[in-house]
Amino acid sequence: MTETNKSKKTIVAGRRRFLTNGSTMVLSGAALAMMAGAGGRTLIGEAQASENDVAILNAAVSTEYEAIAAYELGAASGLLSAGALKLGISFRDHHQEHAEALVATVQKLGGTPNEPLADYGFPLDKLTDEAAVLRLAAGLEKGAVSAYLGAVPILDDRGLAKVAASILGDEAMHWAVLRNALGEDPVPVAFVE
Amino acid sequence: MMGHSRFVLFLSGLAVALGLFGAGAGAGAGSSSNSSSMAVAHAPGGQAGLGEKVFSRCQACHSLARNRTGPRLCGVVGRAAGAVPGFRYSGAMLSSGLVWEEEKLLSFIEDPRGTVPGTFMGYAGVKDADDRKALLGFLAEAALTQECGE
Numbered sequence: 001m002t003e004t005n006k007s008k009k010t011i012v013a014g015r016r017r018f019l020t021n022g023s024t025m026v027l028s029g030a031a032l033a034m035m036a037g038a039g040g041r042t043l044i045g046e047a048q049a050s051e052n053d054v055a056i057l058n059a060a061v062s063t064e065y066e067a068i069a070a071y072e073l074g075a076a077s078g079l080l081s082a083g084a085l086k087l088g089i090s091f092r093d094h095h096q097e098h099a100e101a102l103v104a105t106v107q108k109l110g111g112t113p114n115e116p117l118a119d120y121g122f123p124l125d126k127l128t129d130e131a132a133v134l135r136l137a138a139g140l141e142k143g144a145v146s147a148y149l150g151a152v153p154i155l156d157d158r159g160l161a162k163v164a165a166s167i168l169g170d171e172a173m174h175w176a177v178l179r180n181a182l183g184e185d186p187v188p189v190a191f192v193e
Numbered sequence: 194m195m196g197h198s199r200f201v202l203f204l205s206g207l208a209v210a211l212g213l214f215g216a217g218a219g220a221g222a223g224s225s226s227n228s229s230s231m232a233v234a235h236a237p238g239g240q241a242g243l244g245e246k247v248f249s250r251c252q253a254c255h256s257l258a259r260n261r262t263g264p265r266l267c268g269v270v271g272r273a274a275g276a277v278p279g280f281r282y283s284g285a286m287l288s289s290g291l292v293w294e295e296e297k298l299l300s301f302i303e304d305p306r307g308t309v310p311g312t313f314m315g316y317a318g319v320k321d322a323d324d325r326k327a328l329l330g331f332l333a334e335a336a337l338t339q340e341c342g343e
Contacts, residue, residue, distance in 0.1 A: 052306065055283070056315030062262035063253060121259040143253035147262075150250070150316035154306060193250055 050156045054111035057102050060164070063147050064099035065116040067140050068092055073122055074133040084130055084181065088137065091174050098167050105160070134178050141175035144168075145192050244331025247324045254316075257340050263314065267341035269293055270333045274309070285311025299325050 071092035103113040127133055148168035155161040180186035254262035264277040274291035275282040289309050301308040302325050304318045319325045
């Protein structure tokens with residue numbers, strides 16, 4: 001049995017249990033792979049996800065790569081203040097973690113992960129100030145929320161759906177923070193779609 | 194404090210309000226068969242506003258003019274499936290033989306993976322019939338805009 005101890009949680013792949021602060025839930029091997037895939041940690045149990053799930057996760061991989069490219073474009077633009085740059089780099093790192101975990105899971109499930117596009121066709125002519133960069137990022141974060149919201153219900157593996165919902169929450173926080181930075185209502189709706 | 198039964202009732206009402214029980218699905222099948230392509234292309238202003246709002250969900254992966262995670266959507270209405278140059282489609286889409294006429298497109302928007310099993314599109318679908326109709330109208334009109342001009 002493989003065990004990795006962290007500060008407050010223990011993942012036990014063999015029994016497919018995820019314990020945190022006393023609560024217990026059962027996750028599939030694929031979900032564990034997705035949660036542990038980043039940073040070279042691989043805690044794989046029995047893979048239960050289907051080809052359907054691989055395709056859905058691969059779409060998410062592409063969404064994450066596009067977000068990473070956008071944040072890197074913004075960081076290199078010279079248009080961001082120190083605060084916005086710090087924020088952008090932090091969010092870029094989150095997307096990188098998502099992508100690595102998703103790629104590891106797709107590979108574990110026997111799929112071929114999507115590659116980043118060579119050119120995302122971002123509207124460079126419109127990125128003339130910090131607000132424009134943040135607005136591009138906010139739009140992609142809103143899109144990511146929609147993408148995960150559309151993926152969660154159709155993932156066959158409910159453990160994977162749970163992890164995807166966790167990523168959705170992270171993207172929604174990014175979106176809200178970016179809206180706030182733009183001087184907009186950070187949480188304009190009670191239900192995202 | 195809200196009791197258990199009242200809370201369940203609240204959730205049920207909420208789910209109905211959000212169209213989570215698929216009531217829109219059946220209505221969608223009916224409404225799509227009763228409408229013409231012309232009606233879709235000239236949706237009322239209110240519907241166009243709704244269509245643009247629904248399209249914002251699609252923008253997770255699609256844009257009108259360029260290929261992203263999903264193919265460009267300019268001119269999608271009436272186009273053959275799997276026909277956008279430079280986009281990597283699933284084998285399922287390439288071999289589907291579909292043409293995105295109104296009825297088939299509405300079906301795909303409602304349930305992508307049910308309509309074309311094996312598609313790369315990892316999205317549950319737009320479950321509200323009015324939303325689907327408005328989206329189709331938006332896409333049809335978008336084909337006439339400058340953004341979609343060649």
